[in-house]
Amino acid sequence: MAKPFEVDQQWLERIADQVSGIHYGHVTITVHDGRIVQIDRTERTRYDGPSQKRNPSESEQQQSKQRESQAASEALRIVQ
Numbered sequence: 880m881a882k883p884f885e886v887d888q889q890w891l892e893r894i895a896d897q898v899s900g901i902h903y904g905h906v907t908i909t910v911h912d913g914r915i916v917q918i919d920r921t922e923r924t925r926y927d928g929p930s931q932k933r934n935p936s937e938s939e940q941q942q943s944k945q946r947e948s949q950a951a952s953e954a955l956r957i958v959q
Contacts, residue, residue: 890915905909 897906897920904922908915 884910884913886915893918 892904894908897918901922902919904920905926907919907921909917909919
């Protein structure tokens with residue numbers, strides 16, 4: 880038989896705090912032996928419209944090439 884469930888003012892405030900401000904998401908309340916033991920909040924972010932693929936700038940391309948070159952140098956050092 881399930882134990883009677885009581886929620887005091889402190890838990891009501893905690894739950895309200897977790898729910899406030901969420902536009903998309905959910906709040907999960909975990910109960911053990913008739914007592915609230917945990918509140919989980921998962922918030923989602925939704926974006927309207929399709930994503931746009933952007934072209935990397937020249938500096939981003941140079942940085943990428945430098946990282947690739949450094950990785951290749953590291954691989955050569957490891958092999959030697």
